[in-house]
Amino acid sequence: MGKPTGFIDYDRKDARAEDPKERIKHYNEFHIPLPKEEQQRQGARCMDCGVPFCQSGLMLNGMASGCPLNNLVPEWNDLIYTGNWEQAFERLKKTNPFPEFTGRVCPALCEAACTCGLNGEPVCSKQNELSIIEYGYANGLAKAKPPKSRTGKKVAVIGSGPAGLSAANSLNKRGHQVTVFERSDRVGGLMMYGIPNMKLEKQVVERKIKIMEEEGIRFEINTDVGKDIKAEQLKKEYDSIILACGSSHPRDIEVPGRDAKGIYFAVDFLKSTTKALLDNGLKENTYISAKGKNVLVIGGGDTGNDCVGTSIRHGAKSVIQLEMMPELPHERAENNPWPEWPRVSKTDYGQEEAAAVFGHDPRTYQSTVKEFKKNKKGEVSKAVIVKLESKKDEKTGRMVMAEIAGTEKEVPVDLVLIAAGFLGSESYVTDAFGVKVNERTNVATQKDSFRTNIKNVFTAGDMHRGQSLVVWAIREGREAAREVDLEMMGYTNL
Template sequence: MGKPTGFLDYQREDAKAESPKERIKHFNEFHVPLSKEEQQKQGARCMDCGVPFCQSGQILNGMASGCPLNNLVPEWNDLIYTGNWDQAYLRLKKTNPFPEFTGRVCPALCENACTCGLDGNPVSSKQNELSIIEYGYANGLAKAHPPKFRTGKKVAVVGSGPAGLSAANSLNKRGHEVTVYERSDRFGGLLMYGIPNMKLEKEIVERKLKIMEEEGIHFIANTDVGKDIKAEQLKKEYDAVILACGSSHPRNIEAPGREAKGIYFAVDFLKATTKSLLDSGLKDRKYISAKGKNVIVIGGGDTGNDCVGTSIRHGCKSVIQLEMMPKLPDERAENNPWPEWPRICKTDYGQEEAIAVFGHDPRLYTTTVKEFKMNKKGEVCKAVLVSLESKKDEKTGRMAMVPIAGSEKEVPADLVLIAAGFLGSESYVTDAFGVKVNERTNVATEPNRFATNVKNVFTAGDMHRGQSLVVWAIREGRDAAREVDKKLMGYSNL
């Protein structure tokens, strides 16, 4: 695969990013792709490693290693190297229905399991993937291919995020009539409103949705299943229903003063900005503005980073990002060997921008909010932070992060964004369908299955597995579609 000495002949090159101080002036994607010729050199770096961990998608020590979609990474890397871009597109699409999304927002599990990364820099497979799909669009390959035959079976998909779209895509290609219901005004779920425009421009989502419509999938927006339309109606009208509503119940911060104005969940902050951007280019002012404010982001994950980057684009006065856990090491620890997912500290785009603008990393580790303080108008104006340490709980025997007495400090806070993760599915949907949930409020099924306790009702994505990655949602949707197809037809060729 690739050039036998490619990883020695060529250094890894990534798409060039616009400088932090320039890219914060807009909300667009900010990477400039490599030339076609340079991208082919990157494909040449994919060596004949014998065991391609990049496409394994296995769980090692509780973490994913390699692509959950089992993408044929070495094959399309080799096809790029030899200039067979059309064939590379066909190989990529055999396993991944949405490389235009994963090529932008996936954390590249393939690269972190790449053999070249064991002693050097891994192959730039994520950028290669994105180059292939954009080549496909530019050269008329990524067009609609409606199924030639219809089975007469009807399936409803509730939720148009990556899991719902993946399931709908597979079932439609099989010939079933698929209708996707979405409670928002636009389709895409977290792809549309959960991921900021600078990571995934919404024209990219709409481009793919248009193709799916041309292939025969029906989309119904502004319809909240369980409220606007009853679950019983869907179960009666369709041969099967797939619940793919995401893990959309945000985890709260229970601290005195939480009721103060100016404290929001991160998803509401990000959605408001994206919607206003799409509706009016932010001119309607119908978003939660961070302009001129001291911002505190509670949560050190990707969503917290997105809040940092968005706040800076608004023109915030300052921003800090709180992380309860200690800083991860800069390099792999001995107990985290390759090809496990590397538990190392990374500085993402929002943090890079904060460093460029304010001169320091916005993250405060082992820190949380003890109390919010408000002014006479009931608006948050300060936050009392407290440092944390790891101690064993005498009752459970588990290690927990607990406050350090006397470590409190007060900081200004005009806007607080809670990005502390999600607790699972929303109860009004699960109650409406009567499906069982587990202790994490995820919809319960048998292991590695997608059928719920309710006849002909299935589930997929974060609603099923809990908060996870886009690539896992796509895999869940694909696997759920196969199970639904087998139920409807008695067998499946998906």
């Protein structure tokens, strides 16, 4: 440990965010990195504690504590402090194939479990991670390293999101020939079209894909497996197949008036903006626009927040964000102790921007839509919103959010974005391969396995575990690759 008193000597400093009223004028990332010397001081804050929960990836009370990738956080924090950036890069890449992604979009499970956070501010490990990988790119450390020999085995990966890319990366490094099939026109899955550009600029994704291509991975875009190409054909051509298509079946809102024009799923709205931004610089009439509209976002999670931030950049007239559940406490409750993931209220970038533009937080808690109303053109014009309360269901005995009679109110709405989560995998893919699904329509496997009921067909990521984080998808891809390698070779060194 380079500086035993670093956590006492130095206060936490994060990359500074651009002022909300300025950053809404563009779609680029808006955090300004710390100077190299300051970033090294931030590395000194790591205590190298005896039990580093930051890298544990344990499940505590149903929530992850620490990094699911088991990143060697204390090691590379100390290496940053001592100025050994090249060594820090090598230690980071031991466990994380995509720190350029997690350093931008991960909610920092490592920091939530940091020992410093027990009585003060945690180490800014996420920003340290991003600084290491960007140093690697700037100094020629992140270049392609193709395998020296090939095994002769062929693997097809269906889906190019974080799970698919992670599996492909591991199997390619082992020497197998990997082909990734992507139904969209660009590689990256949710990282390309689900996460807005201001959180993850798309040249960052494309930069990594180029390296993976140089390492020998093949990408087939505009290829929808199950429609454009048959599953049986892939089974004949490849030794193993990994299904990593994501949890891409959005949860709908079934209320009167749902068929009105102007109601979209969040993922379609976000994709249309990113695609237009990349294709033509966001020309009018090439994407679903919120300009001059009263926007209603249904869902309080990350995707709902992304819809808020994107709508404001479009020039929305107003934005309301509905959240079914009550607001979380602002500090840890007694039944949510460290090092569990802190179930506390947070204000994300989109909500900050809404507050700056409209003068108030866009969120309305314990509320949902009861009905949509249309104008003469069949377009959504109003939404009836009703308050909710927690009640015990008499039939099941479970607590549910129930409507409070007499609390209905109408609000003007021109655009509705449904960000209510996802229900699981899309049936046309699972049907095509004949794989079994569970009650949540996730692909079924044995515990701690990625093998489906169909020989040589495996699964990973959200398609396997349900809607989750990028970091979990990366871990799933890595673990699935290990099982595939063992199956094909009889042993594995992954």
